[in-house]
Amino acid sequence: MLHLYDTAERSVRELNLREPGRVSIYLCGPTVYGPPHLGHGRATLVYDILRRYLEWTGLEVRLVSNITDIDDKIIDRADREGRPWEEITSKCESVWFTAMEGIDVIRPTDVPHATEWVVEMVAMIGALIERNAAYVTSDGVYLSVESVPGYGLLAHQSLDDMLAGGGDREVFGASEKRHPADFALWKLAKPGEPAWPSPWGEGRPGWHSECVVMSLGLLGDGFDLHCGGQDLRFPHHENERAQAVALGREFARHWMHNGFVVDAEGEKMSKSLGNVSNLLDLIETYDPRAYRMVLLQSHYRSPVGISGDGLDAAGRSLAGLDSFAARLADVAQRCDADTEVLAEFTAAMNDDLDTPRATALIFDTVRQSNSAIDAGDADRAGALAAAVFEMCAAVGLRLEGRSEIPDEAKALAAELDAARAAKDYPTADRIRSELQDAGWTVETTRDGTTLRR
RNA sequence: GGCGACGUGGCCGAGUGGUUCAGGCAAGGGCCUGCAAAGCCCUGUACAUGGGUUCGAUUCCCAUCGUCGCCUCCA
Numbered sequence: 001m002l003h004l005y006d007t008a009e010r011s012v013r014e015l016n017l018r019e020p021g022r023v024s025i026y027l028c029g030p031t032v033y034g035p036p037h038l039g040h041g042r043a044t045l046v047y048d049i050l051r052r053y054l055e056w057t058g059l060e061v062r063l064v065s066n067i068t069d070i071d072d073k074i075i076d077r078a079d080r081e082g083r084p085w086e087e088i089t090s091k092c093e094s095v096w097f098t099a100m101e102g103i104d105v106i107r108p109t110d111v112p113h114a115t116e117w118v119v120e121m122v123a124m125i126g127a128l129i130e131r132n133a134a135y136v137t138s139d140g141v142y143l144s145v146e147s148v149p150g151y152g153l154l155a156h157q158s159l160d161d162m163l164a165g166g167g168d169r170e171v172f173g174a175s176e177k178r179h180p181a182d183f184a185l186w187k188l189a190k191p192g193e194p195a196w197p198s199p200w201g202e203g204r205p206g207w208h209s210e211c212v213v214m215s216l217g218l219l220g221d222g223f224d225l226h227c228g229g230q231d232l233r234f235p236h237h238e239n240e241r242a243q244a245v246a247l248g249r250e251f252a253r254h255w256m257h258n259g260f261v262v263d264a265e266g267e268k269m270s271k272s273l274g275n276v277s278n279l280l281d282l283i284e285t286y287d288p289r290a291y292r293m294v295l296l297q298s299h300y301r302s303p304v305g306i307s308g309d310g311l312d313a314a315g316r317s318l319a320g321l322d323s324f325a326a327r328l329a330d331v332a333q334r335c336d337a338d339t340e341v342l343a344e345f346t347a348a349m350n351d352d353l354d355t356p357r358a359t360a361l362i363f364d365t366v367r368q369s370n371s372a373i374d375a376g377d378a379d380r381a382g383a384l385a386a387a388v389f390e391m392c393a394a395v396g397l398r399l400e401g402r403s404e405i406p407d408e409a410k411a412l413a414a415e416l417d418a419a420r421a422a423k424d425y426p427t428a429d430r431i432r433s434e435l436q437d438a439g440w441t442v443e444t445t446r447d448g449t450t451l452r453r
Numbered sequence: 454g455g456c457g458a459c460g461u462g463g464c465c466g467a468g469u470g471g472u473u474c475a476g477g478c479a480a481g482g483g484c485c486u487g488c489a490a491a492g493c494c495c496u497g498u499a500c501a502u503g504g505g506u507u508c509g510a511u512u513c514c515c516a517u518c519g520u521c522g523c524c525u526c527c528a
Contacts, residue, residue, distance in 0.1 A: 030528075043528035073526075155524070161455050162524055183525065207526095229528030239525085259458090260522070297477060298466060303459080303521075310465055313478035320477095323491055356467045360476035370492055374485090425487055432489080443491050450491090 002350050007233060007255040008153055012352045015254055018222055022060045026215040028228040031068040032092035033077050036099045036279040038261045038306055043229045045292050046258045046300045048105040049395050053349055056394035064218045065108035067093055069115050070204050075193060085194055102283040103291055104396060110218055114210040118196045121205045121213050125185045133246035134185055136200055137176035141186040146179050148242040155234035183239050185209050208239035216249060226252030233257050259303045290314040296355045296395060324366050325401035326452050328385035335382030337390045341365050345391050362391050403453045413449040
């Protein structure tokens, strides 16, 4: 069974499922007010790899990932551009899913929107007030973090320690807060702002409430795994947990956080630094699978540097896998995957999603399979190749093997073979360059010419 | 100031107390090929610095230097 690092316990431990055979996962999704960047791409790819792997092992995965479609940032942008906020959120959401499709991330099983869950949030906030865990001020409702046992579990810091530091930052927010770390559950609307009714006045929910209501609402108490980027660990996830604890409900049983994407200088990419790269640009410029490959070759908890050179290198390694797929697809089809290889793969993946080890295994197996086919051992080559295809599928690497070849190109390939058979090499070379110019990868072998895109 | 991560061969990026190796990309040599491509084989004596523990450290401990993250915008 899968072992994963648990941020709450600070150690790798088994992912204990609430229900055998089924995994319930909540992943904090995007706030839709701008284009998805590389950081979003990493998070979604990491959890897409996790999801595919879990499904590959035979588990039924329910992956809930929300869309935050009401937020101060959205309102700000709507104001700035003089557009309805709903226009921004719907546009950004559609761009989001276009990008996700581009990097081949499977759509979550559930995609709840914050605005669809406001009634539930209002009810939850009411319950928090009743339990004396929240209080009303002149601008909204706040959660009292001091009422929450174990606040700081994910921050790895006690409330006192958090306050002791703070660097140069302004720690205090709204003046009516009872404690600087208290956070808004409900924000009363200013004139012209989007608003929903509540017992405390028209307003909108705070950011940390939606995920509690939606995760518990869709997945139920004590769901298996809560995921997101490192930057959500605190305060977002801490505050989600705080609300659930204050309500007396069992929240996520396991917490998983992926590392950041850093730029060439080693700095985290972030919106505020302005060094983000648009995910859509990446997909246009590079093999869309290259990003997944780069991530597979590093560990999900480590920071990963994304550069053009790195993506190109990954693209070239993918080209090798593609030509392998083209070469071995047929023979693999007749074989069962080598069980030893798959066992090794599973062991690596179960060890806190050790994709670097798993990826190394894929490349090793490719080499062995190539050697076997060169040595004429088709059974061995096929079993190894079948294992390669299984492993690639399990992590979402789509290999491009045989492609559709138009008759015209087929005819040229036949001419090429004929020319070679006749030892008319000038003609053969001419046809080959012609095909290459047309975008084909041409492999001429003793057995004839194969073409790939 | 508090908490945390990290410094590995040309580049990216794993990992480990001690003989043989992560893996990818790039480079050099070879086999194969009409020539290529693809594939296969071989090659690099890497682990920030200074101490310490140890029979032995890149791996453990301490210090130093450097980089980065979180401490209510953020995947």
